[in-house]
Structures are given as structure tokens and as C-alpha cells.
Amino acid sequence: MKILSTLGLLGLTLVGLVIAIPILSVAFSLFGALMIFLIWVAPFWIIATSDVTTGFEKIAWLIAMVALSWFAWVFYFFLAPLKPRDDFISYHRY
Numbered sequence: 001m002k003i004l005s006t007l008g009l010l011g012l013t014l015v016g017l018v019i020a021i022p023i024l025s026v027a028f029s030l031f032g033a034l035m036i037f038l039i040w041v042a043p044f045w046i047i048a049t050s051d052v053t054t055g056f057e058k059i060a061w062l063i064a065m066v067a068l069s070w071f072a073w074v075f076y077f078f079l080a081p082l083k084p085r086d087d088f089i090s091y092h093r094y
Helices: 003-048 055-067 071-078 086-093
Strands: none
Touching: 003 055, 003 071, 055 071
């Protein structure tokens, strides 16, 4: 009887694994897709919430990321702001 119950438990475990594999692979795929999407969106979020640029320059950087390349984000860190901000200049004159 012990052999029969052990074989039954082994069979149920194998059936459970066969059922769990597609469920786990879908879960890992969705998690991976979500992580890739968040990594792709992160530079847009960083530029959109940055205080380095304002107004039309910020919009131009976001459009450059969409139209040219995602790597425009790297240029943003090296080149932004392209023009000095007026409030920054007037504040430091006095």
C-alpha cells in the first residue's frame, strides 16, 4: 500500500508541475515585460520631472527622445540646459 500511495503522490506532483510550468512562465514573462517597459519609460519620467529644464526646452528633449532615439536621454544629461534659465541668472546677479 505504501508503494501505491507513494506512486500516487509522485504522479500528482508531476501533474502539478506540468500545470505550474505554463502558469509560472506567463508570470515571469509578464514580470519581464513590465520591467522592460519601466526601464524604457524611466528616462521620459526623469526628463519630465527634472528641474534642470523648463517649458519648451523640456518638451523639445522629450520629442527628441521619441523622434530620434532613446539615447537622447544620455545627451540630456551632458547638454541640458541648452540656454541658461532667466530666473537663475537674475537670482545670481545680486
